Amino acid sequence: MSEVTVFEPDEPVVVEVEVNGEPVTAEVPSRMLLSDFLRQRLGLTGTHVGCEHGVCGACTVHIDGRPARSCLTLVAQTDGRSVRTVEGLACADGTLHPVQRAFKECHALQCGFCTPGFMMAVAGLLDERDDLATADDETIREEISGNVCRCTGYMNIVSAVKRAAELSNERG
Amino acid sequence: MKPSSFRYAVPTTLRAAIDIRAASEDSVVLAGGQSLIPTMNFRLANPEVVIDLRKLDELNYIRVGGGMVRMGAMTRQRVVEEDAEALAANPLIRETLTNVAHPAIRNRGTIGGSLAHADPSAELPTLLTTLRGTLTAQGPSGRRSIPATEFFEFIFTTALEPDELLVEAAVPVLEPGEGWAFTEFARRHGDYAVAGVAATLLVGPDGRISRARLGACGIATVPALLTECEELLTGNAPGDELFAAAGQVARDAVTVSDDSATTKAYRRHVLAGLVERTLKTAMTRVGVPR
Ligand SMILES: Cc1cc2nc3c(=O)[nH]c(=O)nc-3n(C[C@H](O)[C@H](O)[C@H](O)COP(=O)(O)OP(=O)(O)OC[C@H]3O[C@@H](n4cnc5c(N)ncnc54)[C@H](O)[C@@H]3O)c2cc1C
Ligand code: FES
Ligand code: FES
Numbered sequence: 001m002s003e004v005t006v007f008e009p010d011e012p013v014v015v016e017v018e019v020n021g022e023p024v025t026a027e028v029p030s031r032m033l034l035s036d037f038l039r040q041r042l043g044l045t046g047t048h049v050g051c052e053h054g055v056c057g058a059c060t061v062h063i064d065g066r067p068a069r070s071c072l073t074l075v076a077q078t079d080g081r082s083v084r085t086v087e088g089l090a091c092a093d094g095t096l097h098p099v100q101r102a103f104k105e106c107h108a109l110q111c112g113f114c115t116p117g118f119m120m121a122v123a124g125l126l127d128e129r130d131d132l133a134t135a136d137d138e139t140i141r142e143e144i145s146g147n148v149c150r151c152t153g154y155m156n157i158v159s160a161v162k163r164a165a166e167l168s169n170e171r172g
Numbered sequence: 173m174k175p176s177s178f179r180y181a182v183p184t185t186l187r188a189a190i191d192i193r194a195a196s197e198d199s200v201v202l203a204g205g206q207s208l209i210p211t212m213n214f215r216l217a218n219p220e221v222v223i224d225l226r227k228l229d230e231l232n233y234i235r236v237g238g239g240m241v242r243m244g245a246m247t248r249q250r251v252v253e254e255d256a257e258a259l260a261a262n263p264l265i266r267e268t269l270t271n272v273a274h275p276a277i278r279n280r281g282t283i284g285g286s287l288a289h290a291d292p293s294a295e296l297p298t299l300l301t302t303l304r305g306t307l308t309a310q311g312p313s314g315r316r317s318i319p320a321t322e323f324f325e326f327i328f329t330t331a332l333e334p335d336e337l338l339v340e341a342a343v344p345v346l347e348p349g350e351g352w353a354f355t356e357f358a359r360r361h362g363d364y365a366v367a368g369v370a371a372t373l374l375v376g377p378d379g380r381i382s383r384a385r386l387g388a389c390g391i392a393t394v395p396a397l398l399t400e401c402e403e404l405l406t407g408n409a410p411g412d413e414l415f416a417a418a419g420q421v422a423r424d425a426v427t428v429s430d431d432s433a434t435t436k437a438y439r440r441h442v443l444a445g446l447v448e449r450t451l452k453t454a455m456t457r458v459g460v461p462r
Binding site: 002003004005006007008009010013021029030031033034036051053054055060063067068069071072074076077081084121124125141142143145 | 174175176177178179180181182183184185187188189191192202205206207210212213224226252255273274275276277279280316360361362
C-alpha cells in the first residue's frame, strides 16, 4: 500500500461511512463539510447549521459514538467511521429516545432550531454520566454550555436534561 | 461558508507526511480541525494542500514512564482527559483539559493541534510551559526536542520549522504529595478565558514551599511563566497572606492591551484573584495521597 494518497482539487474522494446504522458510499469533494453532506446529499436536514465555526452547537452529531461538530469536520475525515444524527436517535419502531421524550415532556424547545444539536449533545452526555438526574442546575448548565439556544432561556432544557437522565436510568 | 478547494493528502506514515510537507509550498496540517476548519470555512486560510494526519496511528498514544507523561500529537484531548494512568501520574493535565472548549470540541481536538496552533489564550500551551514540558518535532533532517519555554514564540507562532511536524508533547509527572490546580475565568463556560492559571506546589519537611510552578494564559502574546510569583513563594511557609501577595505580584505579568471585551486593568485584577485562588486550591491537595 502506498504511504500517501493524494486527491487533486477537482478529484472526488470516495468515502465509506456508516450513517445511522446504514452503510453509505459516496464520492465527495475533499472540501465538503460533514454538515453539508448530511443535509444536501443524504437529505438528513435534522442536522442544523447555524454558525459554521463551532460555536453554536446546532450541527452536533455523533462520530464513533461521541458528540462532534459536523461543521468542523470534512466528510472525508469520517471515512471508515460511524455517524449518528438526530434522525437516528429514535428506535426503528418509532419509540422515542429518552432525550426526545424528555424534551417533549418538558417543553424544552420553542422554534426548535437548536434542538437537534442539543439532543445529540445530551444523548452523548447520558452515555458518559449517570448522575445527572440528581445533579444541580449549575453542573447541567456547564455540561450543555457548548450549545446555544436563542429562544427558551434554557430553564426547560435544564429540566429536560434531568428528566432524560431519569428516563434513561429507568431504562437501565 | 465553505473551504476553498485544495489538494488533499492522506499519508499513512509519519515519514510520508513529512515528505509531502517538505515538498509543498503552501500546505497545512489537519489534525482535529477544530481551529483549522473554522478558518477555512471563513476562507481566512486557503491552503493549496491539506495534509490530513488522521491515519497516523503512530502519533496516537499516551505513555507514562521515566518520570514523564508523553502524548502523541494526534491523541484526542478527550482521550487524554479520560486516561486513568495519565490522571494518576499528573492530575493537572485533566484539570487543565476540562477547561478547553466543550466536550464536543475536545472529542475531535488533538494535543498536537492545540499546541501547534499556539493561541496564547489556550490552556494546554500554558500547562506545557508551566511544567517546563518538552515538545518533539520531526522534519526531513530528523527529530529534535524543544523546551516548551522556547516553543511558543508569539501569537499563533511556534519554533516549528515549515517542514517540521509536531509529533509529541511531554510533561513531568507530579511528585508524591505535590499540590496542583488549574483555574480560569471565562465569560461563558468553555469559552477562551479572560485569564487562566496553572500551578503546582511542593512543600518540604520544614513546612516551607520547596518548589512552586506558575503560569498563565490570556495575558501575553505567549503562555506566560509567572516567575516572580514562583520566586516569592519558594522558601516561604504557605498561607493565605503569601498567596494574596503572589496575586499582587502577578499583576505586572499582564502585557496584552485592552480588547473589545476586556481592559488591561480588568485582566490584571482577574489574574491577581486567579493566582490567589489557584494557589489555595493547590494547597488543599498538598500531601494528599493520589
Ligand atoms: C467553539 C470553540 C471553542 C474553543 N475553545 C477553546 C478554549 O477554550 N481553549 C483552547 O485551548 N482551545 C479552544 N478551542 C480550540 C480547540 O482546542 C482546538 O481543538 C485546538 O486548538 C486545535 O486542535 P485540533 O486538533 O483541532 O487542530 P487543527 O485545527 O487541525 O489544527 C490547528 C493548527 O495546528 C496545526 N497542526 C495541527 N497538528 C499539527 C502537528 N502535528 N504538527 C504541526 N502542525 C500541526 C494545523 O496546521 C493548524 O494550523 C476552541 C475551538 C472551538 C471551535
Ligand atoms: S453550525 Fe456547527 S457549531 Fe454552529
Ligand atoms: S428553541 Fe429556538 S433556538 Fe433553541
